[in-house]
Amino acid sequence: MRVGILTGGGDCPGLNAVIRAVVRKAERHYGYQVIGFLDGWRGVVEDDWVGLNVESCRGLLPKGGTVLGTSRHTPFNLDNGMARAGDTMHKHDLDALIAIGGEGTLSCASEVSELGFNVIGVPKTIDNDVGCTERTFGFDTAVAVATEAIDRLHTTAESHARVMFVEVMGRNVGHIAIWAGIAGGATYTLVPEEPFDLDELCAALLRRKARGRYASIVVVAEGARPQPGTLEIAEPPVDAYGHKRLGGIASVIAQEVEQRTNLETRVTILGHVQRGGSPTPFDRVLATRFGVAAIDAAHAKQFGQMVALRGGQIELVALKDATANLKPVNSEMLEVAHAFFA
Numbered sequence: 001m002r003v004g005i006l007t008g009g010g011d012c013p014g015l016n017a018v019i020r021a022v023v024r025k026a027e028r029h030y031g032y033q034v035i036g037f038l039d040g041w042r043g044v045v046e047d048d049w050v051g052l053n054v055e056s057c058r059g060l061l062p063k064g065g066t067v068l069g070t071s072r073h074t075p076f077n078l079d080n081g082m083a084r085a086g087d088t089m090h091k092h093d094l095d096a097l098i099a100i101g102g103e104g105t106l107s108c109a110s111e112v113s114e115l116g117f118n119v120i121g122v123p124k125t126i127d128n129d130v131g132c133t134e135r136t137f138g139f140d141t142a143v144a145v146a147t148e149a150i151d152r153l154h155t156t157a158e159s160h161a162r163v164m165f166v167e168v169m170g171r172n173v174g175h176i177a178i179w180a181g182i183a184g185g186a187t188y189t190l191v192p193e194e195p196f197d198l199d200e201l202c203a204a205l206l207r208r209k210a211r212g213r214y215a216s217i218v219v220v221a222e223g224a225r226p227q228p229g230t231l232e233i234a235e236p237p238v239d240a241y242g243h244k245r246l247g248g249i250a251s252v253i254a255q256e257v258e259q260r261t262n263l264e265t266r267v268t269i270l271g272h273v274q275r276g277g278s279p280t281p282f283d284r285v286l287a288t289r290f291g292v293a294a295i296d297a298a299h300a301k302q303f304g305q306m307v308a309l310r311g312g313q314i315e316l317v318a319l320k321d322a323t324a325n326l327k328p329v330n331s332e333m334l335e336v337a338h339a340f341f342a
Contacts, residue, residue, distance in 0.1 A: 001030050001032040001095040003298055005052070007066040008074075008105030010039030010188065012138030012278030014287035016060035018100050021291025025055045030299055035092060041108060042073040045087045048319055061288075062278045074108040082115070089117060096298035100124055102136070106306060110319035113304040121306035121319050122290050126274055128175040131323040132280045132306035137287040142169065142274040143179045149270055152186030152216055160264070161214035163187075163205060163257065164185060167250035170221030174308070174329050176274070177221035178337050184334040187216035187342045190224040190253070193328050198253070200233050201274045202260045205341040209263065216342065231256060263339040289314050 037043030069289035075081035174191025
């Protein structure tokens, strides 16, 4: 059997661990050959690839990013892309293609699968928003980075009696914000799932001041938005792939809070540091389990499926089901966070 593998969408810690696991079991257990396509689906369309083997994958487990490179291209947004991708897969006589990615990459994988190609999906995203799986690798690392930042900001907030706003990633869902907010002891957390009331936030911070607690930490997901009609926010620009280019909402909120409350505010936008660096042990293990399960699924010819963590076990779910809807923060986690709002 010949197997192709690609990494698409935004990079995240753990991608290399999946590649390593796929190659290790494919070569040593099944005797299969693996090739890696460069820069996601672009590599499939343009027949840009490298051979992968156990030796070439040594040292990848703790390495962040992806040695295959990544992009947001798909066969459907490149000229004659699907026909060219099909030609590439036929040329290399691929028996299976393993696509590692988030919503965009896996939605593309689902469409390609429905066209009759043998595709298996592996979910990755620091946002943890892919459906039908409890966790995606990269999320634990992002939360750890954000929590460490919040821990550090507590001390400077307390030294200067300031309100510190910490903006984290989370375009459509607030998993990172909620988890890091709870773990870091945030005063308030704003997420896309719940449009915020700025008056309520200001009142909470003033109540905290009245109790003699001037220093506060407010965690803001980049996709957080105010309740309609309560705060004017400019629409963000859209990139070439139709995604809004978010970032900076915490600065807008902090400025408004300072004007309304006279509390001194500062803003820290974590940005891409959440994506980079070495994966946590949890993410290394989850990525490895996903990689092994993906090549096992290819061996069993269980195509059109995505590997998923469910009830602590690795299972297979239909790609079309996993990509039908984004997974929001559940109500139980929101309630836990609410219990600690000022």
